[in-house]
Every structure is written in C-alpha cells, then in structure tokens.
Amino acid sequence: MKNQWNVIKLGQILDIENLREDPPWERGMFKYWGNGNVEYVEKEQIEGSLARWMHPKFKDSFYTVKSAVEDVIKEKLYPTYYYDRFYFKNQELTKHTDRGSCEISVSLHISSNIDYDWPIFFEVDGKKISATLDPGEGILYKGIELPHWRDKLIGDKNSYFHQIFFHYVRANGNYIEHAFDNAQIH
Secondary structure, three states: OOOOOOEEEEEEOOOOOOOOOOOOOOOEEEEEOOOOOEEEEOOOOOOOOEEEEOOHHHHHHHHHHHHHHHHHHOOOEEEEEEEEEEEEOOOOEEEEOOOHHHOEEEEEEEEEOOOOOOOEEEEEOOEEEEEOOOOOEEEEEOOOOOOEEEOOOOOOOOOEEEEEEEEEEEOOOOOHHHHHHOOOOO
8 A cells, every 4th residue: 555645844853953064165975984984976966065975973863863754654664875965055956856765755954044945845746835944854755756856045155055865765665675775874
C-alpha cells in the first residue's frame, strides 16, 4: 500500500544552536569520508554555493531527524546521506526530482541573514504549493516523486540561506538498494 502523504511541515525538529555558523569562504562541494578524508568536487548543483556532503557535525542530527520522521510516517527508514548547502545572492534551486537515495527527504532551515521568507516550492497533483521555514524547522517530502525548487535568493552580496537536506529510504520500499548510500555513512 502506498503511503498517502506528500508534504508535511515538521516544525521545530532540531535544536540548531550548535549547527549555526557564519558562511565559510569556500565554494563548491566537499565530501567528508568516514576515514577523515575530505574530497573537493569542483562543480556543485548550484554554481557558486557551498555544499558539504556528510559533514561530521550533522551526523547526530541525521539520526535524530530519522527517528522523528519514522514517528510521523509510522514506517522504518534506512539512512542514505545528508548534506548542507549555503545559498547566496541570485542562486536558485531549479525545479527537479531527486535520485533513488532521496525517497524520503527533509529540508531543514539552519540559518540565514535575509529579511524575508524564502520558500521551497513543490508540485503536488499539478498544483504549486510553498513552505517557508523558520530556523530549526523542517519540511518532509517525497523527493523522488515531487518536483521541488526555490526561486532566486534576493539580497545584497552578503546574503545567505543555510539549510541541510536529510535523505532516507523506506525499509519496506522500492528503493532499499540505496540504503546507506553505497556504505558511505560514517
């Protein structure tokens, strides 16, 4: 039986005080491996942004969010991966759906210095819906089923929006082969 939800606003699911940080100067994508190595990947989905795949500082949060989501959807999940991203002025997330490792996704707002709401949009049954999140709030969605996007971030040269994506697959779902994202969980 298919789960009947599409998008669920989770509200305050994490204490983000220890997760906040000023935007680092680096740009691009960095992959943090369980052995302590860090790999720089020149291109990132959002050119000029900073993305960090599996940064150790978010590991505990990854499992805290997993438990919260399991309580909400009443299903066991397996972790796949997580990453955080700093968006900057004029950057946008183009409309897309995710790969199989993102069957169940949570986008969590960590911090920003903009003075307006910057929503994430979803297409559900042909209709555009939006969600705005305060720091610490998350939105749960079916990443591989629902097109989602963000419009351009407006602001000055110092404007930023920091969020983290947590991705999981259903233990009894069709994407179980993506559990642990090829054993890269550290």
